[in-house]
Amino acid sequence: MENYFSIERFIHVFPKVISSLPVNLHIVFWSMLLGTLLAVFVAVLRLHRVPVVSGLLGLYISFMRGTPLLVQMMIAFYGIPIVLGTVFLNLFGINLNRLEPVIFVEIAIILNEGAFLGEIFRGAITSVPAVQSEAGYSIGMTGAQTFVRIVLPQAFKVAIPHYGVDLIGVFQNTSLVFMLGVVDLLGRAKTIGAASGHTIEGYVAAALIYIAFSLLLKGTFLLIEKKLSGGEVKLV
Amino acid sequence: MSFSVSSFWESLVSALAYAPVTIKLTAITFVVSLVLGTIIATIRYYKIPVLSQIFAVFVTAYLGLPTMVAILLYNIIFMTCYADVANVLHITVPISEVDPIIIGYFVLILGTSCSVSESVRGAFRGIDKVQFEAGYSIGLGKFKTLTRVIYPQMVPILLPGLQNSLIGLLKASNLVSAISVIEIMTGALLPSLLYYSYLEGYVAAALVYWLIGIGIEVIGYLAEKNSGKYLKQVATG
Amino acid sequence: MIELTGVKKSFGKLEVLKDVSIKVDDGEVVVILGPSGSGKTTLLRSINFLEKADSGTMKFSDKIINFKNPKKKDILYMRRHTGFVFQNYGLFAHKTVLQNVMEGLVQVQKKSKHEAQQIAEEVLQNVGMLEKKDSYPSQLSGGQQQRVGIARAVALKPEVILFDEPTSALDPELVGETLEVIKKVAKTGITMIVVTHEMSFAEDVADRVIFMDGGVVVEEGKPGEIFYKPKEERTRQFLSRIIPQDAYVI
Numbered sequence: 001m002e003n004y005f006s007i008e009r010f011i012h013v014f015p016k017v018i019s020s021l022p023v024n025l026h027i028v029f030w031s032m033l034l035g036t037l038l039a040v041f042v043a044v045l046r047l048h049r050v051p052v053v054s055g056l057l058g059l060y061i062s063f064m065r066g067t068p069l070l071v072q073m074m075i076a077f078y079g080i081p082i083v084l085g086t087v088f089l090n091l092f093g094i095n096l097n098r099l100e101p102v103i104f105v106e107i108a109i110i111l112n113e114g115a116f117l118g119e120i121f122r123g124a125i126t127s128v129p130a131v132q133s134e135a136g137y138s139i140g141m142t143g144a145q146t147f148v149r150i151v152l153p154q155a156f157k158v159a160i161p162h163y164g165v166d167l168i169g170v171f172q173n174t175s176l177v178f179m180l181g182v183v184d185l186l187g188r189a190k191t192i193g194a195a196s197g198h199t200i201e202g203y204v205a206a207a208l209i210y211i212a213f214s215l216l217l218k219g220t221f222l223l224i225e226k227k228l229s230g231g232e233v234k235l236v
Numbered sequence: 237m238s239f240s241v242s243s244f245w246e247s248l249v250s251a252l253a254y255a256p257v258t259i260k261l262t263a264i265t266f267v268v269s270l271v272l273g274t275i276i277a278t279i280r281y282y283k284i285p286v287l288s289q290i291f292a293v294f295v296t297a298y299l300g301l302p303t304m305v306a307i308l309l310y311n312i313i314f315m316t317c318y319a320d321v322a323n324v325l326h327i328t329v330p331i332s333e334v335d336p337i338i339i340g341y342f343v344l345i346l347g348t349s350c351s352v353s354e355s356v357r358g359a360f361r362g363i364d365k366v367q368f369e370a371g372y373s374i375g376l377g378k379f380k381t382l383t384r385v386i387y388p389q390m391v392p393i394l395l396p397g398l399q400n401s402l403i404g405l406l407k408a409s410n411l412v413s414a415i416s417v418i419e420i421m422t423g424a425l426l427p428s429l430l431y432y433s434y435l436e437g438y439v440a441a442a443l444v445y446w447l448i449g450i451g452i453e454v455i456g457y458l459a460e461k462n463s464g465k466y467l468k469q470v471a472t473g
Numbered sequence: 474m475i476e477l478t479g480v481k482k483s484f485g486k487l488e489v490l491k492d493v494s495i496k497v498d499d500g501e502v503v504v505i506l507g508p509s510g511s512g513k514t515t516l517l518r519s520i521n522f523l524e525k526a527d528s529g530t531m532k533f534s535d536k537i538i539n540f541k542n543p544k545k546k547d548i549l550y551m552r553r554h555t556g557f558v559f560q561n562y563g564l565f566a567h568k569t570v571l572q573n574v575m576e577g578l579v580q581v582q583k584k585s586k587h588e589a590q591q592i593a594e595e596v597l598q599n600v601g602m603l604e605k606k607d608s609y610p611s612q613l614s615g616g617q618q619q620r621v622g623i624a625r626a627v628a629l630k631p632e633v634i635l636f637d638e639p640t641s642a643l644d645p646e647l648v649g650e651t652l653e654v655i656k657k658v659a660k661t662g663i664t665m666i667v668v669t670h671e672m673s674f675a676e677d678v679a680d681r682v683i684f685m686d687g688g689v690v691v692e693e694g695k696p697g698e699i700f701y702k703p704k705e706e707r708t709r710q711f712l713s714r715i716i717p718q719d720a721y722v723i
Contacts, residue, residue: 004313004316004317062446062449062450063442063446065449066403066445066446066449066450067407067442067445067446067449068407068408068410068411068421068442068445070410070411070413070421071410071421071438071441071442071445072442074434074438075435075438075439075442078434078435078438079438079439082238082239082435168300172300172302172303173302175302175303175304175305176304176411179414186304186305186308199312200312200313200316203305203308203309203312206305207301207305207306207309210300210301210302210305211298211300211301212300213300214299214300214301215296215297215300218300364566366559366561366563367563367566369523369557369559370563370564370565371565372521372522372523372552373521373523373552373555373557373559373563373626374552374556374557374576374581374625374626374629375549375552375553375577375581375629376576376577376580376581377549380580384576384580385565385567388567389566389567465609466566466567466568466569466609466610467566467611
């Protein structure tokens with residue numbers, strides 16, 4: 001078994017691999033934060049059915065949902081410097097070609113989340129029965145008040161399970177970023193493997209870390225959902 | 237803007253040439269995973285001892301493993317162990333002649349079966365218990381009740397979720413490019429190797445994936461229209 | 474031709490059947506009455522193993538089945554030789570009326586589609602649902618669905634048909650037509666065990682009435698005896714709580 005998998009090497013390699021976990025978490029945090037903001041924007045625009053914009057957004061959502069994330073990342077990586085390179089150089093003095101690849105990764109994920117979360121939010125908001133808004137108006141609340149105080153809280157409850165599943169998905173999708181040269185869990189495992197000639201232990205370590213952390217995230221969201229709905233949890 | 241339309245076109249043609257690879261991989265994986273996933277879900281629903289517990293733990297944990305990690309891991313295990321296992325099983329094919337897409341199938345089928353099994357488990361919750369009893373009451377055994385009464389009623393419940401799973405699978409199939417399988421993306425990039433300009437290749441690949449995805453959505457839409465006719469309630473007198 | 478002896482069933486700590494024995498002869502129509510929780514539905518469902526009794530024996534034709542360890546063969550046998558009509562109709566939601574009735578004929582009795590269709594249409598005609606043979610259950614009223622449920626059971630020509638509160642889920646206006654259909658079935662001479670609250674139906678059609686309460690058989694006899702000359706106090710109490718449909722006190 002020595003040639004296949006060595007517990008010793010595994011124990012040696014594990015701390016090194018997990019030390020790159022913050023890279024993945026960093027990506028998840030910023031992408032989800034900005035992605036959620038974008039998604040709210042997208043959802044609201046779609047809900048108001050603004051003529052041309054809705055159509056364009058529909059196209060954008062279809063593209064983000066229908067193409068692989070890796071391809072999107074590569075398009076961002078190669079395309080953004082080409083398209084915006086001169087603009088950024090002249091206006092801000094920033095050379096886009098020198099940017100850390102992780103930025104392009106995050107841009108791709110943010111755009112992705114704008115589409116996916118946008119649809120989740122839109123679905124959650126439309127799932128709140130119209131009678132709820134009508135009740136709000138009937139007691140004299142304005143449209144904005146009704147939306148913020150009546151619709152949004154109920155939509156929030158509906159959206160949370162799906163948001164959780166999506167977030168875990170984003171975490172798992174960070175497994176792609178090493179292809180752009182980012183040194184994350186897998187990136188670290190690969191470099192260790194290249195240096196030492198043994199890659200299995202590194203990959204196993206990465207796999208276990210992904211599984212364990214995903215379960216952790218899942219459990220956390222189950223707790224959040226339980227708290228929100230006073231004991232009842234809907235499994236998504 | 238330096239985007240060469242001619243190299244984009246070359247990439248597009250090349251990508252389309254490899255589309256069948258992706259479509260075949262996706263379609264076969266999906267069908268097999270539907271069967272396996274349904275079996276797993278049914279075993280868990282009937283709480284068959286030992287098996288349901290094993291599957292429960294396995295599925296829950298396995299869903300935490302990203303496809304890319306699985307692909308790289310299984311690939312390295314395969315490459316490391318192949319020589320010894322081949323000796324034991326008296327397989328004479330050298331590893332260089334084994335198509336890596338086999339690993340792709342393995343990874344994708346395993347992962348998709350797990351997520352399909354979760355969808356089917358959810359669908360079980362949507363079936364009224366009396367449907368089981370009605371099947372038993374006319375003498376249909378478990379198997380016939382499942383195949384003739386329960387599963388058909390799950391179809392309209394499962395369709396939207398399955399459509400999403402299928403598109404997700406289509407996108408995941410892209411990752412076999414990491415183990416030297418030429419699919420749509422790597423196919424689109426083949427011309428780029430000459431020109432050093434990759435953007436056109438990736439955009440072409442994205443377009444082909446997008447088109448296939450739209451095709452899946454159309455099929456899904458038609459399927460949804462034609463199923464569940466029996467669910468529509470008419471005002472009764 | 475069905476004889477249950479010493480049937481016991483508990484759900485956790487709750488003893489629902491505390492040693493029940495009943496006997497039903499060929500061609501008899503037996504009605505089981507009783508308050509909720511008396512165990513009558515559980516008893517009925519034990520016969521075709523929709524519930525599994527804890528202990529007791531069942532003699533069916535010449536078979537003897539032990540409830541404690543029933544053989545899979547025996548369970549299947551009972552389900553294939555009894556018909557069951559559900560309180561909530563239990564129609565296959567994804568099949569048309571005709572398909573619902575044909576299902577057992579084709580899949581269980583291995584009849585040809587042609588023969589099955591003929592039988593099915595004849596039975597549907599008898600219950601007055603032939604017109605709706607291509608409708609789906611969701612398009613029918615409760616009464617109509619129940620009639621199809623009865624047709625489905627009758628079409629298989631079982632030795633005995635079990636009715637689990639067949640009219641309890643129906644709107645009052647629909648109860649009458651359903652009871653008429655059940656009476657029609659009774660007239661064909663088939664053995665029937667009916668769990669119901671409908672007293673006038675019981676009076677009209679039952680050969681014998683069994684009154685159950687608290688998991689035991691309290692009293693049994695001809696309808697006339699039970700309804701007008703009950704021997705047990707519990708029976709008297711139960712009857713007084715249910716106002717007969719035709720009694721109108723001025």
